[in-house]
Amino acid sequence: MTTDKRLIVAAANLLDAGGEEAVTLRAVGHAAGVSHNAPYKHFANRSALLAAVATVSFSDLAEAMAAIRGSPRTPLEKLTAILDLFIDYSREHPARYRLLFNNPETAAAGGELKIKALETFDHFRSIVQECQQAGGLPDAPSETLASLIFATAHGLLAIESNGQLHPEKGLSSVKASMEILLALLTPAKM
Amino acid sequence: MTTDKRLIVAAANLLDAGGEEAVTLRAVGHAAGVSHNAPYKHFANRSALLAAVATVSFSDLAEAMAAIRGSPRTPLEKLTAILDLFIDYSREHPARYRLLFNNPETAAAGGELKIKALETFDHFRSIVQECQQAGGLPDAPSETLASLIFATAHGLLAIESNGQLHPEKGLSSVKASMEILLALLTPAKM
DNA sequence: ACCTGAACACCGTTCAAGT
DNA sequence: ACCTGAACACCGTTCAAGT
Numbered sequence: 571m572t573t574d575k576r577l578i579v580a581a582a583n584l585l586d587a588g589g590e591e592a593v594t595l596r597a598v599g600h601a602a603g604v605s606h607n608a609p610y611k612h613f614a615n616r617s618a619l620l621a622a623v624a625t626v627s628f629s630d631l632a633e634a635m636a637a638i639r640g641s642p643r644t645p646l647e648k649l650t651a652i653l654d655l656f657i658d659y660s661r662e663h664p665a666r667y668r669l670l671f672n673n674p675e676t677a678a679a680g681g682e683l684k685i686k687a688l689e690t691f692d693h694f695r696s697i698v699q700e701c702q703q704a705g706g707l708p709d710a711p712s713e714t715l716a717s718l719i720f721a722t723a724h725g726l727l728a729i730e731s732n733g734q735l736h737p738e739k740g741l742s743s744v745k746a747s748m749e750i751l752l753a754l755l756t757p758a759k760m
Numbered sequence: 761m762t763t764d765k766r767l768i769v770a771a772a773n774l775l776d777a778g779g780e781e782a783v784t785l786r787a788v789g790h791a792a793g794v795s796h797n798a799p800y801k802h803f804a805n806r807s808a809l810l811a812a813v814a815t816v817s818f819s820d821l822a823e824a825m826a827a828i829r830g831s832p833r834t835p836l837e838k839l840t841a842i843l844d845l846f847i848d849y850s851r852e853h854p855a856r857y858r859l860l861f862n863n864p865e866t867a868a869a870g871g872e873l874k875i876k877a878l879e880t881f882d883h884f885r886s887i888v889q890e891c892q893q894a895g896g897l898p899d900a901p902s903e904t905l906a907s908l909i910f911a912t913a914h915g916l917l918a919i920e921s922n923g924q925l926h927p928e929k930g931l932s933s934v935k936a937s938m939e940i941l942l943a944l945l946t947p948a949k950m
Numbered sequence: 951a952c953c954t955g956a957a958c959a960c961c962g963t964t965c966a967a968g969t
Numbered sequence: 970a971c972c973t974g975a976a977c978a979c980c981g982t983t984c985a986a987g988t
Binding site: 573604605606607608611612 | 970971972973974
């Protein structure tokens, strides 16, 4: 594996294991078997290395979403699956989730990172559109509705981690709340 | 003004002006007219100082929400007003907003900070409940519904700042999307 | 009780130099 | 082309000392 890939992997592992503050260039270099400033030969600075981690992470997410999108399930099952994927990802990789969806620098990025992020969102939007065509979601621009649903999941995860979402019997509060939202949004069958 | 208050004000100003990274104890001390480690005589460490900033910020927010809650408006007008307050706050004080609603340390805090945060949320929940009683929102536990609406606003602000929310003609996208959500949630008049 | 200045460990970044 | 080690500026934190 080339040094730049090893640096990205090392940074991602440190991020998952110890949060963003644990991703020091010294630790990354050491984990990749190079000196503490070898990263500068591959990335402009620490932010650029984190952006590279975000880019590959978005790629992985987009790939998993594409698999769900192409699977033989009903649109509503796909929507539930993709929401679960997203929610599980945030629980299993909280610091990386923060880097992807809660980081001003990631947000301000352009280039490949932005493209991968938009790709990820488009898989989600497409599944929402399938649900609309199947009559399971109301008739609004799919992008607007997808933003709303995605934003709600994202926001619920945030307030859950803020301890402001009271747990409900057994079930994940976020998943339960998303089911309530989808139920409320489902057009009345005539 | 006592030194501890001056330190909190200085930290809040630095936060608003330059983001969290600008809140160094050296800069805070200098702005408050004391040495770079005088803060340690009033706060356990940098995190504790930021927690104090969060606490007074939540207090201010709760006060503004209480004013809306007690104003002579219809429940739906109050809900719109409180959502606008929240959205405007995030735009005018982005770094402070992040500290309040997007910070793992704030989330993990207890004590007065937690109390003030819950107080803020309860004003919101109460107005949602008023809307439900007026028939403008569906019949679900007010806490659950309030969490959903709050989470959606929070999430929309996040994806807007992530550049994933396309602007709509003139209006704030977040405010427009929230109106769509409320319209979709409004029970059909029979 | 409240504050200061020196000191320590750590970090991002730069630079001159090595192969 | 790729890497290393020393160095610099900056930061959070601690400590001994001052009033």
